[in-house]
Amino acid sequence: MRLVLLGPPGAGKGTQAQRLATEFDVPHISTGDTFRANALAETPLGRKAKEYMSRGALVPDEIVVEMVLDRLQKSDTEKGFILDGFPRTRPQAEALDSLLVSDGHRLDAVVDLVIDDELVVRRLVGRRSCPGCGALYHLSWGPPLLEGKCDNCGATLVKRDDDDKPTVRRRLEIYHSDTEVLEAYYATTGQLVKVAGDAPEVEVTRRALEALRAHLG
Ligand code: AP5
Secondary structure, X not given: OEEEEEOOOOOOHHHHHHHHHHHHOOOEEEHHHHHHHHHHOOOHHHHHHHHHHOOOOOOOHHHHHHHHHHHOOOHHHOOOEEEEOOOOOHHHHHHHHHHHHHOOOOOOEEEEEEXXXXXXXXXXXXXXXXXXXXXXXXXXXXXXOOOOEOOOOOOEOEOOXXXXXXXXXXXXXXXXXXXXXXXXXXXXXXXXXXXXXXXXXXXXXXXXXXXHHHHHO
């Protein structure tokens, strides 16, 4: 299964990507997570990406494309992958298509999680994540059992630098100006599958799987 998860920040791409990766037994590849891991390790890629991420801007296409195309050459992607946060611009989408075509493949679907801007702000301001195992929590809708600690591994939960309200607004602006065009791009290729993301996680997964079954026949 070769899937892309599209949608604004906070739509639930990371949450649903983890669930769908388990369902289809393929790797979950998140460009945001890869940049954050590099930033934490203070690699040259991480230092460069941080300059853009901390102000809610997109990392330049050439940096992201090289990183993702490299990742997709790894043998664990032979059966497929779930791409979360890539592509985010038309040049990124075209680079992905070219790579897949050169390997004799194409995307099975692009799942577009639809959610309105105000819900995005509420979700992101309350998000907490685990730096140890990547688990996601929400202070109101999915808090950890013990305040501030991951249920799975006990690590101290963190709030992302780019989850303050002004930066979330900026990320939303960039989504509408640079990324939303991909809905039309993938609608033209017949790969777009829209899924309403404004429901509990389990229900969104159910909707996504039902929509994928209908799309793939
Ligand atoms: P990235 O990490 O990809 O961030 P994003 O796209 O802004 O998306 P988020 O991770 O914020 O949200 P999400 O949709 O994954 O939602 P989540 O599941 O966490 O990218 C960060 C930055 O990296 C970018 O701004 C850019 O600078 C750079 N970057 C990355 N890729 C790039 C690219 N291709 N090109 C250029 N630059 C790039 O859920 C959010 C919250 O809601 C959580 O608390 C969760 O628990 C909760 N939640 C989720 N689903 C539900 C639900 N159904 N009901 C209730 N709560 C829910």
